[in-house]
Amino acid sequence: DAKTTQPTSMDCAEGRAANLPCNHSTISGNEYVYWYRQIHSQGPQYIIHGLKNNETNEMASLIITEDRKSSTLILPHATLRDTAVYYCIVRASGGQLTFGSGTQLTVLP
């Protein structure tokens, strides 16, 4: 699976959009981009995934660049409960998830 690069930490003001970037320059054509988050020591929570089109669900939006070498997770109106470690993971259609260190997002009041 392709390696991903994320900033170690980010802050965001409550109510504002949180934009979390991820680089995956070695992504293959059959690999999806997945986003998970982990709040404190709870289990990772699935957020969203995509192949090449932008995706939106009730939690977030995923913007994937045309060359697929990077993506951005957008939380449109961040709340204090969105404070978590966010993981960008690239993988082919099945198999294990390989977690990196992720981005610690802190939403500030």
Next chain:
Amino acid sequence: EPEVTQTPSHQVTQMGQEVILRCVPISNHLYFYWYRQILGQKVEFLVSFYNNEISEKSEIFDDQFSVERPDGSNFTLKIRSTKLEDSAMYFCASSRQGGQPQHFGDGTRLSIL
């Protein structure tokens, strides 16, 4: 919304003892996984299970580990003779199909004394 449930939430065991961690995956899911996270470290894949067989396992998943789906609802991870370094959070996950998102439980904290 259906969820993966894990029991117990915290297990304390003496080194050398056997431990069984239990998981109830989401009911219509066919693929099952175990991951672990040592305190302060990354989440690590242990094993995946489909159609009553291990489909993939990591180097961590050695002969001390085994998995089983004893009935139609439970999925268990057994550690035969625990070591101090087995202390970690153990997460179970399931997915409907192999390529679909994995949904995680809240984990079992295993403490080996």
